[in-house]
Amino acid sequence: MNQDCTVPPVWEELRDLIAERDGGVVYLLGSTDLGKSTLCRYLVTELAARDTAAYLDCDTGQASIGPPATAGLALFSGEPPHLRQTILRFVGSPSPQGHLIQELVSTTRLLDEARSLGTRYVVIDSPGWVRGSAASEFQVRMIDLLNPDLLVAIQKEDELAAILANFRSRSGMTLRLIDPSPHAQVRSRFWRARYRQERFRSYFAGHTRSEIPLEGTGFHGKIPDSFRDDDWQNLLIALCDRDMRVISLAIVERLDIPAGVLRIRVPPADLSQVSSIQVGSMKLEPGVEFLE
Numbered sequence: 655m656n657q658d659c660t661v662p663p664v665w666e667e668l669r670d671l672i673a674e675r676d677g678g679v680v681y682l683l684g685s686t687d688l689g690k691s692t693l694c695r696y697l698v699t700e701l702a703a704r705d706t707a708a709y710l711d712c713d714t715g716q717a718s719i720g721p722p723a724t725a726g727l728a729l730f731s732g733e734p735p736h737l738r739q740t741i742l743r744f745v746g747s748p749s750p751q752g753h754l755i756q757e758l759v760s761t762t763r764l765l766d767e768a769r770s771l772g773t774r775y776v777v778i779d780s781p782g783w784v785r786g787s788a789a790s791e792f793q794v795r796m797i798d799l800l801n802p803d804l805l806v807a808i809q810k811e812d813e814l815a816a817i818l819a820n821f822r823s824r825s826g827m828t829l830r831l832i833d834p835s836p837h838a839q840v841r842s843r844f845w846r847a848r849y850r851q852e853r854f855r856s857y858f859a860g861h862t863r864s865e866i867p868l869e870g871t872g873f874h875g876k877i878p879d880s881f882r883d884d885d886w887q888n889l890l891i892a893l894c895d896r897d898m899r900v901i902s903l904a905i906v907e908r909l910d911i912p913a914g915v916l917r918i919r920v921p922p923a924d925l926s927q928v929s930s931i932q933v934g935s936m937k938l939e940p941g942v943e944f945l946e
Contacts, residue, residue, distance in 0.1 A: 664832050665693060669700045671828075672804060677705075677774040679765065681797060683817065684808035686782035689835025691718060693808070694779040703733035705774040712761040713781050715748035715846065721857040721903060722748050722850040723890060723934055725760040727768055741767055742900035744892030746875055746934030748850060750781050750792055753935070756875065757781070757792075762799055763898075778802065784814060793817045805829045854938060857903065858921055864904075865915040866893070872930030874898075881911055888937040893920070896929040905938050 672680060680697065684690045694709060701707035711718055712725040719726025720742040729738040743760035750757040761778070768776045780796065783789045794817055797805060805827055807814050821827055841849075875892075878885035886909040893901045902923035910917055916931070 660837075661696065662835065665696055668693075668804075668806060668830065668832075669697055671830075672697065672701060672775060673704060675803060678803035679776045679778065679800065680804045680806060681778045681780060681800060681802035682806045682808065683780055683784070683793060683797070683814060684782065684834075685784050685810075685813065686716070687838055687840045688808045688810070689838035690782070690808055691716070691779055692835060692837070693806075694777050697777045698730055698775075699735050701775040701777070702730040702735040706731045706738070706772065707735070707775040707777065708768040708773045710761065710764050710768065710776055710778045712745075712757065712764075713779050714745045714750070714757070715782070716849065717853070718779075720900070721853050723936060724892075724900060724903070725757070725764060727764040729768070729771065729773060739771070743898070744875070744894070744900050744903070744932045744934065746890070746892075746932065747936060750783050751788070753876075754792055756932075758796060758799060761796065765800060784817065790816045794820050797821060802827065807831045808834055810834060858905070858919065858938075861905075861919045861921050863907065863917065864920050864925060865910075865913075865917050866925070866928060866931065868911075868914050868916060871916075871928065873933065874930060875933035876935045877933050881909055883908060888939055890934045890936040890938055891918070892932040892934070893923070893925060893928045894930045894932055895927050898930060898932070901925065901928060 682690050698707045698709045707730050709728045714723050719728045724742045724744055727741045745753050745756045745760050747753045886906050889906040891904050893904055895901055902920055904918040904920040907917040
């Protein structure tokens with residue numbers, strides 16, 4: 655959570671505005687490569703020195719709390735900030751496209767978790783998907799559902815105008831429009847793909863083979879239409895507890911119907927509390943290379 659760049663004055667103003675409210679939810683809206691995540695980390699670091707602060711990361715493509723395809727909640731307190739708890743939810747893809755319901759529900763449930771744990775400040779790092787009519791509608795629904803106290807929009811020109819027009823007079827919501835960070839770095843699509851590969855490779859390092867009984871286990875998400883091995887092999891899935899929080903991600907080796915088990919590769923984890931399996935739309939080949 656340490657900052658390695660000069661803090662723009664507008665960031666300090668945002669910090670003070672949030673602190674003056676004595677709590678609340680902040681939603682950061684903006685495309686990729688504008689410094690959104692860095693601003694989130696700065697705000698959480700500063701606010702954690704005052705009280706419990708949460709970083710809610712729902713940018714599944716460049717996830718920083720959990721592995722790609724997950725939305726994560728990290729609770730911090732103290733100075734320097736101490737990580738108190740981490741909770742993950744599975745979206746199933748590095749992009750909200752095709753997973754809008756999973757993205758909306760995961761983020762909403764994580765915000766509920768933060769509130770139930772008595773978190774005073776919640777800073778939400780939103781997906782960088784903002785261009786086009788579908789993205790605009792997604793962001794409008796996300797903001798409407800989460801109903802943040804402060805909406806911080808980072809834009810280069812006016813690419814967020816269609817989204818922001820819906821909230822300029824929203825009761826109880828303050829809107830702040832700021833310029834991109836001068837320290838923001840432009841990342842290529844190739845860099846982003848490699849970043850996800852490395853995160854997955856690190857996450858699955860030391861994985862073992864295991865199996866989950868099919869009987870009594872719930873299935874949800876992007877479930878294949880058939881039981882053929884080709885449709886299930888190498889699918890990225892989440893092993894979830896009874897509240898659908900992620901216990902661990904896993905990679906399907908085989909759906910073994912005759913044996914009544916799902917054979918998987920999974921990092922070391924306690925699988926005794928697995929209640930359901932959420933199926934994603936991504937596949938990871940045996941070398942844990944991301945297949946796009």
